[in-house]
Structures are given as C-alpha cells and as structure tokens.
Amino acid sequence: MAVTDLAAALAEANLSSPMLPENRGDPYGIYRFIREREPVHHAPDGSWVLTRYDHCAALLRDPRFSTNPARLTEGPDPAAMGPIRQVGSSLMMFLDPPDHTRLRSLVSQAFTPRMVESLRPRIHLLVDDLLDAVVETGEMDVLADLAYPLPTVVICELLGVPAEDRDKFKGWSADASRLLDGYLDKAAMDKGMVAGMYLFQYFTDLVEARRAEPRDDLLSALLAAEADGEHLTHAELLSTATLLFVAGFETTMNLVGNGILALLRNPAELARMRDDPVLVRTGVEELLRYDGPVHVTARIATEDVEIGGEIIREGEQAVAILGAANRDPDQFPDPDRLDVGRTPNRHLGFGGGPHFCLGAALARMEGQIAFDTMLRRLPGMELVTDAPTYRDHYVIRGLDELRIRFTAQPAPSRA
Numbered sequence: 028m029a030v031t032d033l034a035a036a037l038a039e040a041n042l043s044s045p046m047l048p049e050n051r052g053d054p055y056g057i058y059r060f061i062r063e064r065e066p067v068h069h070a071p072d073g074s075w076v077l078t079r080y081d082h083c084a085a086l087l088r089d090p091r092f093s094t095n096p097a098r099l100t101e102g103p104d105p106a107a108m109g110p111i112r113q114v115g116s117s118l119m120m121f122l123d124p125p126d127h128t129r130l131r132s133l134v135s136q137a138f139t140p141r142m143v144e145s146l147r148p149r150i151h152l153l154v155d156d157l158l159d160a161v162v163e164t165g166e167m168d169v170l171a172d173l174a175y176p177l178p179t180v181v182i183c184e185l186l187g188v189p190a191e192d193r194d195k196f197k198g199w200s201a202d203a204s205r206l207l208d209g210y211l212d213k214a215a216m217d218k219g220m221v222a223g224m225y226l227f228q229y230f231t232d233l234v235e236a237r238r239a240e241p242r243d244d245l246l247s248a249l250l251a252a253e254a255d256g257e258h259l260t261h262a263e264l265l266s267t268a269t270l271l272f273v274a275g276f277e278t279t280m281n282l283v284g285n286g287i288l289a290l291l292r293n294p295a296e297l298a299r300m301r302d303d304p305v306l307v308r309t310g311v312e313e314l315l316r317y318d319g320p321v322h323v324t325a326r327i328a329t330e331d332v333e334i335g336g337e338i339i340r341e342g343e344q345a346v347a348i349l350g351a352a353n354r355d356p357d358q359f360p361d362p363d364r365l366d367v368g369r370t371p372n373r374h375l376g377f378g379g380g381p382h383f384c385l386g387a388a389l390a391r392m393e394g395q396i397a398f399d400t401m402l403r404r405l406p407g408m409e410l411v412t413d414a415p416t417y418r419d420h421y422v423i424r425g426l427d428e429l430r431i432r433f434t435a436q437p438a439p440s441r442a
C-alpha cells in the first residue's frame with residue numbers, strides 16, 4: 028500500500044484497531060506507518076497505542092501498570108469492554124501482584140517444566156497420527172487437519188478431560204476465547220458468555236470428580252498445589268482450568284497456521300529449516316516474531332506515567348501492539364525479513380514481565396514438533412492458493428483455513 032493510501036486509511040480509521048478486516052492480510056505496513064509517525068498514539072477512543080519495541084517491553088514490565096480492567100476509568104466504551112469486566116476476578120491474566128504472584132506460583136507448582144517435558148513423546152505420536160491421516164491424499168487444510176486438533180488434544184489430555192468429551196469443547200472454546208478480545212459486538216459477547224458458562228460447569232463437575240479420586244493429570248495437581256499453607260480457591264481452580272484451555276489452543280493453532288504460511292511464502296527459509304533441524308528451535312522463535320498469534324495486549328495506568336514524551340494518565344489504557352514491536356527495526360535488523368536462524372531474537376510474542384506466557388514451554392514444544400515433522404514428512408509442500416482470509420479476532424491473529432499440497436506418500440501401515 029502506498030504511503031498516501033495509508034495516510035488516508037489511517038486518517039479515517041480508529042488507530043486502536045489496526046486489524047480492520049481489509050488490513051488483516053498485512054497489517055505490518057500500517058504498524059510501520061504508525062510507529063514512524065506517532066509511536067505513542069492517542070487514539071480517538073481514548074486509549075494509547077504503543078508500536079515501538081522498547082515502549083511495549085517497558086509497559087509489560089512496569090509495576091505502575093495494571094492488567095485489572097476494573098482500574099480503567101477512561102478509554103474504550105465500557106459496553107465494548109464488557110466481557111473483560113465480567114469474566115471473573117480470579118483469572119490470572121487480570122490480576123496484579125500480590126494476588127497474581129500467589130496464584131501464578133501455585134499454578135506453576137502444578138504446571139511444571141517436568142510435566143511439559145513428559146508430554147514430548149505423546150506430542151510426537153499425535154502429530155504423526157494426524158499426518159498419517161492425510162499423507163496419502165497429497166493435500167490438507169493445515170488448520171483443520173493438524174493445527175487445531177493438536178493443541179486441543181494436548182490440553183484436554185493434560186487437564187484430564189476424557190476423550191469422549193473433547194468434541195463438546197470445540198464450539199465452547201472458540202466462542203469463549205473471543206472473551207479475551209476487548210472489542211466485541213453484543214452477539215459475539217453473548218455467545219462467549221454462554222460458552223464460558225458451559226466450560227465453567229464442565230470443569231466444576233470434573234474438579235469434583237478429581238477431588239473424589241485424584242489422577243495423574245494437571246487438574247489433580249492443581250487441586251494438590253499448596254504454597255505457604257494456601258491452596259487454590261474453587262473459583263481460582265475453575266478459572267485457571269478454563270484459562271489454560273482457552274489460552275492454550277487458539278494461540279498454538281495459529282502459531283502453526285501462520286508459521287506454515289510464512290515458510291511457504293519464503294521457500295529458501297523453509298529449505299534451511301528442513302535441511303538443518305537445529306534451526307527448528309530458532310525458526311519457531313522467528314515465526315513467533317514474524318507473524319505471531321497474539322498481536323495485542325493492554326495495561327491500565329495506576330498513576331500518571333510518561334512514555335515517549337506523552338503522559339498516560341491514571342485510569343487510561345495503554346495498548347501494546349506486540350505485532351508492531353516485533354517488527355521494530357531498532358530491535359530487529361531487517362525486521363520484515365523472515366530469518367529462521369535469527370539470533371538474538373528477544374521477541375514479545377509471549378509477552379514479557381510478570382504475565383509472560385505461562386504455557387510458552389508447551390507451545391514451543393508443540394510448534395517445534397509440528398514444524399519439524401511436517402517439513403520432514405511432506406515433501407514438495409506448496410500453497411493451493413495464496414489468498415488467505417483471516418479470522419474475525421482483534422487480539423489473536425489466525426487464518427480461517429490453510430490448504431496446502433505436497434507429494435502424496437504411501438500411508439504408513441497401521442499394524
């Protein structure tokens with residue numbers, strides 16, 4: 028898009044919503060435009076939009092900013108912020124220290140690196156099974172056939188949701204995840220709330236079952252977690268189970284979808300990653316930076332704070348455009364180039380500071396295994412068409428579908 032078109036588009040547009048449907052395919056030109064001209068932008072809705080890496084990174088670490096939506100006194104229309112206000116006061120991502128510190132440390136006792144690592148063989152098996160089902164056809168929808176089922180099955184198994192109940196979760200979780208999006212119409216908000224209720228009810232029953240008879244799963248471990256003589260309250264347990272579920276699958280699914288699209292559009296980088304498996308690790312970090320699943324997060328000032336020469340007043344909202352920060356040339360040389368060997372790569376794809384993604388290790392593992400296995404097992408991968416459409420979601424960036432072709436392989440024997 029030419030700069031003049033951008034200027035016209037931005038003049039009309041609400042700058043706190045750079046992911047307008049027509050811009051979703053490539054919001055990066057708009058991000059660049061905003062970052063170069065007004066890196067701390069006061070949007071018409073009253074919030075402040077940050078697009079520079081150093082500003083976003085500082086915001087996420089600054090204790091003068093809160094994640095609690097109740098602290099908001101100015102900014103977006105309170106009706107539009109409804110879901111965030113309503114989702115319950117015990118969701119970890121909306122708590123500040125010391126409540127956040129206490130809850131997060133209890134959950135971290137259950138959701139340990141050891142528990143995540145123990146899932147590695149199972150994730151390998153799952154990815155192989157999902158690819159076995161399509162290798163013979165020479166064609167797949169990366170999202171429906173792999174990227175969606177993989178994290179869903181992993182998080183269900185991790186939490187201890189029985190296999191026969193998994194299908195129920197499909198619609199609930201898609202609808203409920205929209206509640207993480209601050210800008211919703213009423214219909215989507217209502218659907219999200221209903222889905223949230225179903226998830227809460229489901230987990231209420233499951234928690235009772237595990238309380239009566241603990242098993243080797245995360246829900247039982249959450250029930251057992253204890254620090255300084257304290258346990259998770261019932262409300263915390265339910266909201267944590269729901270949050271892990273919702274936060275864990277939409278994001279990982281889009282890491283795989285956005286990542287495969289980026290690799291197929293950059294075949295030399297795809298070949299590098301396929302030919303040198305060591306690059307899978309740095310490659311996943313680069314895909315999180317280059318076109319990551321979470322583009323936006325927000326904080327509320329608890330006192331007047333200066334950022335980049337502007338004063339964010341107490342009660343005002345600062346929106347960190349992570350997708351813009353991750354393409355800031357002051358932090359990443361040649362930021363619009365995909366470089367699967369990029370080091371250092373201190374991207375903000377998982378956020379930063381006290382709310383840094385709790386599931387990062389699991390997401391990284393799922394991503395590394397999915398990319399590595401696809402690159403090895405599906406030679407000749409190419410896009411069926413390069414005209415992707417994006418889901419209607421402001422915070423999470425992901426494709427509706429991603430159809431690819433590859434050289435058909437004989438189906439493995441399932442003896």
Ligand code: HEM
Nearest residue numbers: 119120274275278279282321324377378382384385386390
């Ligand atoms: C590629 C996949 C993922 C991405 C890109 C991602 C991204 C993020 C980001 C950016 C945040 C910070 C939000 C903020 O500071 O406002 C976050 C927080 C969080 N994520 Fe993830 N996430 C991913 C996967 C997962 C998984 C697999 C789980 C769990 C199973 C998970 C659980 C959480 C939780 C519980 C928080 C809140 C942490 C807190 O408030 O202390 N995420 N994630």
